[in-house]
Amino acid sequence: MKTLTRQDLAALAAQPAAAPAEWIRVQLDTGGIAAGAETLFTALDHARLEHRLPFALQRTGSTGYAFADPVVEVQTVGLPRVHYGHMMPELAPQLIESHFTHRRLLDDHVIATRRRSLVLDAPVTHILVRDTGNGPGSKTEFFQFSFQEELKRRGLADRVQVVRAFDMGIYDEGAVVQLLPSAVTYTNVLAPDVARIITESIEAGKVLDDLLWKTSDKQVRIVLRHCGEVDPDSVDDYLRRAEGYQAFARALFELTPEQVIAEMKVSALRGRGGAGFPTWMKWQLTRAQPATQRYVICNGDEGDPGAFMDRSVLESDPHTVLEGMLIAAYAMGSSQGYFYIRAEYPRAVERIQRALDQAREIGLLGQNILGSTFSFDAKIRLGAGAFVCGEETALIASIEGKRGSPSPRPPYPSVRGLWGMPTAINNVETLAIVPAILLKGGAWYAGHGTETSKGTKVFAVTGKVRNAQLVEVPMGTTLRQIVFEVCGGVLDNKEIKAVQTGGPSGGVIPASLLDTPVSYETLQQLGSIMGSGGMLVMDKGDSMVEVAKFYLRFCVDESCGKCAPCRIGGYQLLQILDRISRGRGNAGDLAIIHRVCHAMQKASLCGLGQTAPNPVLSTLRYFGEEYQAFIEGGPSYARKVSGAAKAAKAPAPATTQEVSS
Amino acid sequence: MKTNPPSGSESSIADLRHADEAELIDMLEKAEQKHGFIPREISDEIARLLEVKLERLRRIQGKLDTTIRRDVQQHVAHWRNEEGNLIMILHAIQNQHGYIPREVAMELSRELGVKLARIYEVITFYHYFKLQPPGAHNVTVCNGTACYLKGSGDLINELRTQLGIAEGQTTPDRQIHFETVRCIGCCGMAPAMVVDGKTCGHVKTSDVAGHLANLRAKKETAA
Numbered sequence: 001m002k003t004l005t006r007q008d009l010a011a012l013a014a015q016p017a018a019a020p021a022e023w024i025r026v027q028l029d030t031g032g033i034a035a036g037a038e039t040l041f042t043a044l045d046h047a048r049l050e051h052r053l054p055f056a057l058q059r060t061g062s063t064g065y066a067f068a069d070p071v072v073e074v075q076t077v078g079l080p081r082v083h084y085g086h087m088m089p090e091l092a093p094q095l096i097e098s099h100f101t102h103r104r105l106l107d108d109h110v111i112a113t114r115r116r117s118l119v120l121d122a123p124v125t126h127i128l129v130r131d132t133g134n135g136p137g138s139k140t141e142f143f144q145f146s147f148q149e150e151l152k153r154r155g156l157a158d159r160v161q162v163v164r165a166f167d168m169g170i171y172d173e174g175a176v177v178q179l180l181p182s183a184v185t186y187t188n189v190l191a192p193d194v195a196r197i198i199t200e201s202i203e204a205g206k207v208l209d210d211l212l213w214k215t216s217d218k219q220v221r222i223v224l225r226h227c228g229e230v231d232p233d234s235v236d237d238y239l240r241r242a243e244g245y246q247a248f249a250r251a252l253f254e255l256t257p258e259q260v261i262a263e264m265k266v267s268a269l270r271g272r273g274g275a276g277f278p279t280w281m282k283w284q285l286t287r288a289q290p291a292t293q294r295y296v297i298c299n300g301d302e303g304d305p306g307a308f309m310d311r312s313v314l315e316s317d318p319h320t321v322l323e324g325m326l327i328a329a330y331a332m333g334s335s336q337g338y339f340y341i342r343a344e345y346p347r348a349v350e351r352i353q354r355a356l357d358q359a360r361e362i363g364l365l366g367q368n369i370l371g372s373t374f375s376f377d378a379k380i381r382l383g384a385g386a387f388v389c390g391e392e393t394a395l396i397a398s399i400e401g402k403r404g405s406p407s408p409r410p411p412y413p414s415v416r417g418l419w420g421m422p423t424a425i426n427n428v429e430t431l432a433i434v435p436a437i438l439l440k441g442g443a444w445y446a447g448h449g450t451e452t453s454k455g456t457k458v459f460a461v462t463g464k465v466r467n468a469q470l471v472e473v474p475m476g477t478t479l480r481q482i483v484f485e486v487c488g489g490v491l492d493n494k495e496i497k498a499v500q501t502g503g504p505s506g507g508v509i510p511a512s513l514l515d516t517p518v519s520y521e522t523l524q525q526l527g528s529i530m531g532s533g534g535m536l537v538m539d540k541g542d543s544m545v546e547v548a549k550f551y552l553r554f555c556v557d558e559s560c561g562k563c564a565p566c567r568i569g570g571y572q573l574l575q576i577l578d579r580i581s582r583g584r585g586n587a588g589d590l591a592i593i594h595r596v597c598h599a600m601q602k603a604s605l606c607g608l609g610q611t612a613p614n615p616v617l618s619t620l621r622y623f624g625e626e627y628q629a630f631i632e633g634g635p636s637y638a639r640k641v642s643g644a645a646k647a648a649k650a651p652a653p654a655t656t657q658e659v660s661s
Numbered sequence: 662m663k664t665n666p667p668s669g670s671e672s673s674i675a676d677l678r679h680a681d682e683a684e685l686i687d688m689l690e691k692a693e694q695k696h697g698f699i700p701r702e703i704s705d706e707i708a709r710l711l712e713v714k715l716e717r718l719r720r721i722q723g724k725l726d727t728t729i730r731r732d733v734q735q736h737v738a739h740w741r742n743e744e745g746n747l748i749m750i751l752h753a754i755q756n757q758h759g760y761i762p763r764e765v766a767m768e769l770s771r772e773l774g775v776k777l778a779r780i781y782e783v784i785t786f787y788h789y790f791k792l793q794p795p796g797a798h799n800v801t802v803c804n805g806t807a808c809y810l811k812g813s814g815d816l817i818n819e820l821r822t823q824l825g826i827a828e829g830q831t832t833p834d835r836q837i838h839f840e841t842v843r844c845i846g847c848c849g850m851a852p853a854m855v856v857d858g859k860t861c862g863h864v865k866t867s868d869v870a871g872h873l874a875n876l877r878a879k880k881e882t883a884a
Contacts, residue, residue, distance in 0.1 A: 031847050034860030066849025305805035308846035343752060343789050344845065381745075382752050384787030385843070401745035403786040419744060462807035462848035469849065500806070536806050550809055554843075560786070 003363035006370050009239075009249045017240035022055035024095075025073040027228055029062035029315045030347050031308075036089050037070035043092035044072075053100050058237075061316020063228030064470030066308075066462075068111055068167065073228065078103050080126055080180040083111040085166050107144075107164045114169050114217040117183045124202045126180040130165040132187075133174050134493050140164050143175050146194045151202075160202060167467065170213060171488040177211075186211035218486050220448060222456045223309075223432045224472050227316035232351050235358035238319040245319075245364060247435035248326045252372050255438075257287065260331040264434070266442030268454040273299055273390070273427035274502065274531045275607075276453070276520040279434075282424050285414040287332045289422035294334040296325055296378075297418070297425045299395060300341040300348065303387035304503030305554065307534030309458040310428040312470055314341065314348035317432065318355035322378065324431030326364070327438060329376045332424055337378035340395055344385065353380055387504070387558035391606045392417075392425050394560070405562045406606035427532065429458055449475035453519035463500075463536035464491045473518070480514040483537055494539040498622070502531025504551045504558075505611035507618025508544065527618040529611065543641060544623040545630060548616045549577045555612035566609025569600040573616060583638030585631040593620065685710075726764075732757070733768045747775065747783055751790055760791040796831040796838030798876045800824075801855040805844030808852040812866075816852055817841060819866045823873055837876060 026032075026041045045057055055076070065071050068085025075081045076099045087095065087109055098106050105126060112128050127147055131139040147162040168176045174188035177197065184207055186197065193211060200206045221227075231237040238244035251260050264280035271277045286294055298321060302310040314321060325337050339356075341349050356378055359365045367375045381399045388394045389404040396418050398404040417423025433455065437445045446454045453475040459482060462468040466488035473482060479499050483489065490496045498508040507528035509516065516522050520530050538547065556570040573596050579585050597613035604610045620627060630638060680688070685707065692699050736753045740746035750769065754761055761784055770777040784790040800820065804813050817828065824832055824839055831838040847853045850862025856872050864872075 030845070030860075031849050034847050034853070034862060035850065066847075069849060302846075303843065305809075305844040306807045306848055307844070308848055311846045344842065379743075382749065383789075384748060384752070385789035386787050387843070398748065399745055401747035401749075401783070403782055460848060462851065463810045468807065468851070503806070534806070536810065538810060542810060550806070 004239075004245075004370065006249065006253065009245060009370070012239055013243065013246050013249075019241070020056040022076050023058055023074075024055055025058045025060045025228070027062045027069075027071045027073070028059050029312060030345070031066050032062055032070045033347070035069035039089035040070050040072070040087060040092055043089050044096065047092055047096040051096065051100070053096070055100070059231050059233060060229060061227050061232045062312055062470070064224055064312065064472075065111060065167075065467075066460075066469045067467040071111070071228075074099060076100065076103070078125075079105060083113075084109040085111045104161055105163045108166055110163055110165045110167075112165050112168045112178050112185075113183050114219060115183055116178075116185045116213060116216065118207065118212065118214065120179065120182050120184050120201060120205050120207055122182050123205070124160055124179045124182070127160060127162045127202075128165040128168070128178040128180065129162060129175065130168045131175045132168060132171050134172060139175060142191075143177070143189070143194070146191060147198070150194055150198050154198065154203070156198070156202065169217065169486075171466070171484070173213070176213075185213040187213045215485075218473050218477055218481050219471060220456050220474050221472050222436050222445070222448075223313060223429050223458050224316075224470065225436065226320055227312065227470075230317065230319075232316055232318050233354055235319060235355065235362060235364075242320075243439060245323055245326075247438035248323050248330075248364075249370065251327050251330055251438055252370060252374060257331045257333060260327060260438070261287070263438060263442045264331070267437045267445040268442075269430065269433060269437065269445065270453065270520065271427055272429035272433070272457065272532070273425075274505070274529060276530060279426065279430055282414060282426070283328060283331050285412070286334075286422045286424040289415055291422050293336065293419075293421045294332050295418045295421055295423040296329045296332065296334045296337040297395065297399070297423060298325055298337065298339045298428060298431055299390065299392075299425050300339055300345075300352075300428050301383045301390045301395060302342060302345075302428075302532060303383075303390050303558075304505075304532055304534045306462050306536050307460045307503055307532055309460050309470060309533045311345050311348050312460075313428050313432050313458075314345070315351055318348075318351045319359070320435055321352070321428055321431045322355050322359060322364075324426075324434035325378060326369075326376060327434050328424065328426060328431065330374055332422075334424075335375050335377070337376065338399055338418075339378060339380045340383060340389075340399060341380060342385070343382040349380060349382065356380070386560070387554070388560045388606070388608050391608060394606065395425060396423065403560070405560045406608075408605055429533070450517065450519050452521055457518065457530070457533060459501075459533045459535045461487045461535045461537065464494065464539040464542070465489070465537040466491050475519050476517040478515050478517050479509060479535075482518070482535065483514070487537075490537060490539050494541070496537065497540050497542060498538045498544070500528075500536040500538065500547070500615070501534065502529040502611075502614070503534045504554045505529060505607065505614055506531045506534075507614045508538070508547065508622060509618075510622040527614065527621055529614065543581075544619040544626050545577065545581050548619040549574070549581060551615035552577060552612065555608060559608065559612075563603070563605040563609060565600045565603040566605070566612065569596050569604075570609070570612055572596055573600075573613070577616065580627060580630045581638060583630055583633060583635035585627075587631065589631065590620065590624075590627060726768075729764055729768050730772075733765060733772050737769070737772050747773070747780065748787075751780075751784065755790055759795045760793055762794075763792075793831070794835075797836050798857050798879070799838045799840070799855070800857075800872070800876070801845075802828075802839075802841045803843075803845045803847065803851070803853045803855070804841040805846075805848060805851070807848035808844075811851040813841075813852040815866050816854060816864060816869060819869045820873075823869060837873070 026037055028037050070087050071085050072087045073083050098104050129143045144162050144164050151157045151160055170176050177186045177189050200208055226242045230242045261280050261283050269279045271279055300310050300314055339352050365377050383389050386404045389398045391406045392413050394404040394406040413423040449455045456472050456474050458472045461471055471486050496511045498510050500508045509526050509528055523530050552574050556574050559566045559570055561567045576589050597617050600613050601610050692703050736750050740750050754765055766780050770780055802813055802816050820839055828841045852864055854861050854864045
């Protein structure tokens with residue numbers, strides 16, 4: 001590919017590429033590949049060659065539907081564009097036959113679009129049905145049959161297909177029906193409504209107001225805007241289909257670095273790594289520091305167990321992150337950047353490396369980029385499995401090739417960072433937002449979110465949740481909305497006990513406080529933190545003492561050992577918790593826990609030690625009676641609890657096995 | 662050959678050259694029984710022979726050393742002009758060998774002019790670097806929070822019982838290495854387990870035996 005010029009970029013902006021009429025996009029991120037997406041891709045490719053079908057087969061990253069891996073998206077002439085979940089490789093021939101021979105959608109795999117319309121702007125061609133109720137026995141098939149019979153009776157059966165959906169994105173609302181292609185959605189549909197829907201909506205084109213689902217989707221996709229849409233391995237795709245590098249060109253040719261920072265200030269974007277420091281200020285401080293060299297670092301050392309936002313963004317949309325880094329570098333006057341990525345994410349590393357190579361090839365990295373005076377290059381540095389390296393100063397030490405021990409701040413990295421030079425460290429998510437802000441303006445971004453926390457935040461919702469997935473919601477969305485409305489509530493309809501945010505540095509939020517709007521401040525008030533965005537759902541069966549122990553053990557393992565409060569305090573805390581969980585705690589233990597936690601928070605050198613007590617303190621605050629029960633109940637109680645937990649888990653494999661055999 | 666054996670015992674030396682250790686010891690014992698001590702000429706011959714054998718072994722060692730040196734030099738050359746290259750070089754070495762062998766670390770220390778202690782300081786700090794060779798097959802259980810909540814603890818216990826080893830260890834026959842990992846980012850399919858690079862989701866304790874049997878079967882067909 002030849003070197004890109006400013007004119008080329010302008011031409012691309014003026015004329016987006018024509019998309020092929022028919023395509024299948026296979027979502028190949030780590031989760032998808034683990035579920036068999038590579039095999040599916042090969043199977044689809046074989047089928048395509050065998051039948052000489054003209055559709056384009058594309059690789060993309062993940063939309064975020066982790067619960068439905070492997071996921072594909074299909075666009076065929078005459079059919080609405082759909083996502084299919086649980087598309088196992090052996091279903092490839094069926095998919096091809098259904099779409100290209102019969103021109104019909106497949107039953108039981110459609111993930112309904114989250115874009116729900118209030119007006120019927122096109123004649124209905126497909127009806128998606130799914131019973132989302134919790135009652136015994138699904139009525140999905142009954143509704144499919146009723147619709148089909150009614151359509152047949154009116155001679156509409158060839159015009160409209162009725163499809164059983166896999167997921168509607170709406171939960172506990174009875175039978176849900178979506179009319180495609182307009183995506184008008186009806187909920188709590190009862191048997192008598194079937195005829196009415198057909199008469200009014202399908203024949204007369206009117207919307208039934210009493211059934212209409214008017215709540216718009218909670219999600220707003222800014223960070224994830226290209227995830228699952230573009231091919232992460234192709235800069236060409238990014239340039240043509242995703243306004244690739246337009247934001248960077250705008251910054252480079254139309255704005256001064258000060259104006260870029262001013263735009264960031266308007267957007268009020270705060271660092272998405274967890275601490276929430278204003279991004280513009282970080283850039284400003286780094287820029288203001290006189291130096292011969294300044295560095296930009298992208299922090300992709302996502303060490304929190306249970307979080308996979310950064311991995312997903314790096315794997316699905318590497319060029320956006322790179323573009324964000326280019327803009328940051330331009331704003332700060334830096335000519336060298338580093339991607340610090342966990343070695344445990346080989347696919348993310350591979351895709352970022354490819355993105356860097358491609359960008360270098362077309363002249364978006366290197367000397368005098370696009371004919372300007374701006375020069376920049378970026379490299380990858382691998383993490384090696386140390387959670388503490390997510391901490392700024394430890395991360396810098398690790399890039400320098402040393403042990404990842406944190407050092408006291410100040411001096412902050414923006415004054416003395418990598419090799420003693422001013423350095424700005426930005427999270428993957430932060431950098432992915434930057435191009436969007438420059439394209440659409442800071443004011444547009446600040447239009448989302450709350451007073452103090454602007455914009456959107458990506459959460460990886462996992463644990464005992466029905467649909468584990470990536471969720472991007474505006475700040476201020478409540479935890480309940482995220483867990484119940486977007487992700488479908490607790491697995492197996494159990495009762496929710498708590499939500500844990502912020503990984504090992506965060507805390508638990510009990511069910512009674514689920515209506516809290518999510519923002520940096522509110523979560524902190526509750527004794528948790530926003531963190532990088534892991535969100536774990538726990539049901540009534542989970543023991544909070546065990547959970548606290550789990551997180552604390554993690555922090556004790558990961559403590560670098562440099563400062564005493566973290567090294568000794570963490571270990572002692574773990575010993576006490578262990579004693580309590582075996583029923584051998586005594587009345588004074590809780591007071592000691594408080595004292596040790598306090599010492600760690602106040603005296604630890606870095607964030608790891610300061611936040612390590614959070615899981616313990618927050619469980620103690622909201623579920624203190626569980627600790628009391630262990631202390632008062634003694635060993636026999638502890639045995640009963642651990643026995644009950646085992647018994648609760650044991651039948652599950654047995655029953656599923658019966659079903660499978 | 663620099664050793665020129667005395668003409669009288671030429672035939673016995675020729676035989677000895679191909680003798681293995683057991684035969685040599687056997688011969689010495691016989692001589693001892695016969696004479697009550699080991700005659701000078703026999704001990705001389707053996708000493709010469711050992712010299713020859715050692716020389717051969719040294720050449721093998723030398724060959725190994727040059728290979729290691731060449732490898733290390735290649736890795737270092739690739740990262741020569743980069744500041745803070747140590748971790749990236751260690752990654753390259755671990756990718757090649759599966760762990761960081763002592764000899765390679767020593768060679769690296771010479772090549773980079775960095776003290777061995779400093780290299781070990783870095784290796785031991787990061788969980789990712791290993792000092793022991795991995796097993797022929799690897800079983801890794803994800804112990805991220807999502808997997809933990811969904812029962813990775815039971816999987817770990819099951820593997821411990823089935824394999825008779827704890828996490829981070831390799832079975833005595835060096836076949837299966839069992840470890841746990843923080844999070845592999847497949848929280849959507851928790852609890853997850855990685856068997857020889859292939860991720861298995863929604864693993865039940867009852868599946869563990871099957872996975873291990875598959876691995877063992879693979880080992881036998883390979884053998």
